[in-house]
Amino acid sequence: MFRKHSYEGLTPDEIEVRVWAFVVKSVTLLVLGIAFGVLYAIAFEEQSEVLAPIDAVFLEILKAVAFMGVGTLGGISGRKAVSSYAEKKAAEEEAE
Numbered sequence: 001m002f003r004k005h006s007y008e009g010l011t012p013d014e015i016e017v018r019v020w021a022f023v024v025k026s027v028t029l030l031v032l033g034i035a036f037g038v039l040y041a042i043a044f045e046e047q048s049e050v051l052a053p054i055d056a057v058f059l060e061i062l063k064a065v066a067f068m069g070v071g072t073l074g075g076i077s078g079r080k081a082v083s084s085y086a087e088k089k090a091a092e093e094e095a096e
Contacts, residue, residue: 024073028073030065
């Protein structure tokens with residue numbers, strides 16, 4: 001079922017890329033799930049005139065989780081973009 005040595009033969013950079021890919025996919029699914037769940041609730045569920053206090057708290061929690069997820073995705077992509085740009089620039093300067 002599970003392979004004992006699934007990272008055998010991979011470099012640390014390749015392992016890091018796989019782990020970050022898993023994290024990015026997981027956070028993306030979380031944010032999309034929240035977004036579609038809220039859209040479904042707004043579009044297809046009957047809404048009352050006044051929002052119940054517990055619903056307001058629940059929506060605030062969902063909003064905070066979604067913002068953290070988007071921030072995490074931005075941080076991960078920014079980190080990777082900056083490091084790869086720095087490596088490319090260093091390689092260009094070394095070649096000159």
